[in-house]
Amino acid sequence: MRRRRHRQRDHRRGAELRHFDVLIVGTGHAGATTAIHLRQLGNTGSIGLLGEEEELPYERPPLSKDYLAGKKSAADILFRPCNFRAERDVTLIPGERVVSIDPGARTIGCASGATISYGNLVWTAGGRPKRVAGAHVIRSLADVDTLRAELPSATRILIIGGGYIGLEAAAVLTSLGKQVTLAEAADRVLARCAAEPLSRFLEAEHRAHGVDIHLNTSSIDHNQHDLVIAGIGILPNVDPLLQAGAEGADGVLVDEHCRTTLPHVWAAGDCALHHNPFGPARPIRIESVQNASDMATTIARALTGQPQPYRAVPWFWSNQYDLRLQTVGLSNDHDEVLVRGDPATRKFAVIYRRAGRVIALDCINNVRDYVQGRGLIESGVEVDAALLADPDRPLKSLLES
Amino acid sequence: MPIVTVTTRDGRTKDLTAQNGRSLMENLRAGGIEEILALCGGCCSCATCHVYVDEDWLPALPPISADEDDLLDSSGARRPNSRLSCQIKVSDALDGIAVTVAPED
Ligand SMILES: Cc1cc2nc3c(=O)[nH]c(=O)nc-3n(C[C@H](O)[C@H](O)[C@H](O)COP(=O)(O)OP(=O)(O)OC[C@H]3O[C@@H](n4cnc5c(N)ncnc54)[C@H](O)[C@@H]3O)c2cc1C
Ligand code: FES
Numbered sequence: 001m002r003r004r005r006h007r008q009r010d011h012r013r014g015a016e017l018r019h020f021d022v023l024i025v026g027t028g029h030a031g032a033t034t035a036i037h038l039r040q041l042g043n044t045g046s047i048g049l050l051g052e053e054e055e056l057p058y059e060r061p062p063l064s065k066d067y068l069a070g071k072k073s074a075a076d077i078l079f080r081p082c083n084f085r086a087e088r089d090v091t092l093i094p095g096e097r098v099v100s101i102d103p104g105a106r107t108i109g110c111a112s113g114a115t116i117s118y119g120n121l122v123w124t125a126g127g128r129p130k131r132v133a134g135a136h137v138i139r140s141l142a143d144v145d146t147l148r149a150e151l152p153s154a155t156r157i158l159i160i161g162g163g164y165i166g167l168e169a170a171a172v173l174t175s176l177g178k179q180v181t182l183a184e185a186a187d188r189v190l191a192r193c194a195a196e197p198l199s200r201f202l203e204a205e206h207r208a209h210g211v212d213i214h215l216n217t218s219s220i221d222h223n224q225h226d227l228v229i230a231g232i233g234i235l236p237n238v239d240p241l242l243q244a245g246a247e248g249a250d251g252v253l254v255d256e257h258c259r260t261t262l263p264h265v266w267a268a269g270d271c272a273l274h275h276n277p278f279g280p281a282r283p284i285r286i287e288s289v290q291n292a293s294d295m296a297t298t299i300a301r302a303l304t305g306q307p308q309p310y311r312a313v314p315w316f317w318s319n320q321y322d323l324r325l326q327t328v329g330l331s332n333d334h335d336e337v338l339v340r341g342d343p344a345t346r347k348f349a350v351i352y353r354r355a356g357r358v359i360a361l362d363c364i365n366n367v368r369d370y371v372q373g374r375g376l377i378e379s380g381v382e383v384d385a386a387l388l389a390d391p392d393r394p395l396k397s398l399l400e401s
Numbered sequence: 402m403p404i405v406t407v408t409t410r411d412g413r414t415k416d417l418t419a420q421n422g423r424s425l426m427e428n429l430r431a432g433g434i435e436e437i438l439a440l441c442g443g444c445c446s447c448a449t450c451h452v453y454v455d456e457d458w459l460p461a462l463p464p465i466s467a468d469e470d471d472l473l474d475s476s477g478a479r480r481p482n483s484r485l486s487c488q489i490k491v492s493d494a495l496d497g498i499a500v501t502v503a504p505e506d
Binding site: 036042059061064076081087289290293315317319324326365367368371372374375 | 427434435438440441442444445446447467468471472474475494
């Protein structure tokens with residue numbers, strides 16, 4: 001059931017050097033958005049959208065949610081069900097991996113041996129999951145198809161890693177009737193991205209659904225399980241860029257217009273290390289649809305002569321069981337955590353502050369605080385902690401005070 | 402199959418043949434309305450699928466949920482006939498409905 005019939009392999013025209021005015025590497029959220037926005041903003045040059053995967057661009061968030069659960073099909077999660085080539089005159093080049101970049105000659109080299117030249121190169125290659133021997137990962141449609149093929153014969157499933165993807169997978173798999181064990185190396189789930197009150201709340205929710213959570217656990221016997229899944233983070237795909245001399249380390253460094261330090265080379269999405277106006281002083285990478293989409297728009301604007309620096313309030317969502325989790329802002333380097341509302345009611349918010357200012361909120365079944373909290377982050381006003389923690393006081397009203 | 406009339410931000414109007422049982426958002430996207438970003442894929446988390454519904458059709462729609470109502474408040478362009486298109490399931494009862502893509506926030 002792979003989607004090979006969608007393939008539009010139209011780039012192999014003998015050995016001549018192909019050229020694109022804009023060559024986009026990576027057909028994920030950032031790459032596909034860049035292509036569409038370039039056209040929407042009036043770009044008429046040639047656009048190549050090249051990537052390692054065979055599929056048409058699709059959305060990753062459902063991979064650990066409705067697609068894993070079998071509630072959405074591959075067709076349902078296509079990025080834009082439009083035909084890039086026919087409607088947008090974007091040349092799709094699937095199944096090609098870039099292995100080198102020559103910024104002087106403005107060419108890229110592919111694993112297949114193909115060389116393609118560019119006017120501008122947009123690097124949106126995302127990240128690859130960190131691996132554990134013998135474990136499945138959940139990053140691509142192919143990963144999840146492989147995993148799902150093994151599900152019918154698996155009863156006991158081990159998930160390594162209590163981040164968002166591991167927790168979402170645990171929620172789906174328990175609802176499919178599997179016995180799920182989740183092993184987390186830290187002393188709580190979501191240790192990297194959320195504060196303890198949210199971690200403890202989610203641990204209790206998952207345990208109530210039958211997930212066997214082991215904290216402080218880095219090694220667990222795989223043999224007791226029919227299937228193992230690792231969700232322990234990604235490594236940014238930036239090696240060809242760094243080898244070509246681009247600045248960066250854990251990601252490729254970009255400025256406020258998403259330019260790398262190499263001429264005519266841009267980067268967006270999970271792989272882009274940047275100074276976020278809503279984040280800490282050091283450059284960071286953000287792994288979210290919002291970031292991929294808004295950075296792609298930033299590049300499309302710059303390339304069409306309508307530059308606007310990247311300055312979007314970060315947001316993120318997750319669904320686990322009947323829980324709607326929404327995060328706005330970035331909690332990195334917070335120095336204070338407030339809980340607004342009673343977690344026992346399953347509707348509350350965790351508020352993060354730095355130097356007295358609200359920098360982020362994790363909202364659980366609480367869309368109103370998510371929406372109104374954004375205003376507090378944007379305004380940067382200092383608000384009394386007791387007022388913030390009072391769930392009967394709308395956050396909007398604190399902005400006005 | 403129901404017909405949905407959609408007006409995009411440039412004022413152009415297009416008739417789409419919609420699929421029953423799928424959301425209005427999915428139908429708009431399948432119909433090539435790229436202005437509907439629908440970043441969260443329809444789980445009522447982003448408000449990037451915001452449309453204005455022709456007033457005559459409002460009574461035919463399912464009531465607005467508290468979550469949808471709160472999320473719509475995130476838009477500076479909210480109007481009394483604002484809806485999140487991912488929260489509206491298309492059926493024959495909506496044959497002929499007219500919607501307009503709300504401006505970008
Ligand atoms: C299971 C899962 C659930 C998620 N859930 C959420 C969520 O609920 N909310 C949210 O906001 N975000 C979520 N995310 C994160 C979100 O999907 C990513 O932030 C987003 O996909 C990043 O887009 P991107 O274009 O930067 O990278 P990607 O989508 O990873 O795309 C990169 C593409 O580049 C290709 N590529 C890599 N190297 C090369 C190369 N050398 N040559 C050619 N091609 C290459 C890859 O094959 C891939 O197709 C989730 C991610 C996953 C995996
Ligand atoms: S698609 Fe995100 S709220 Fe409708």
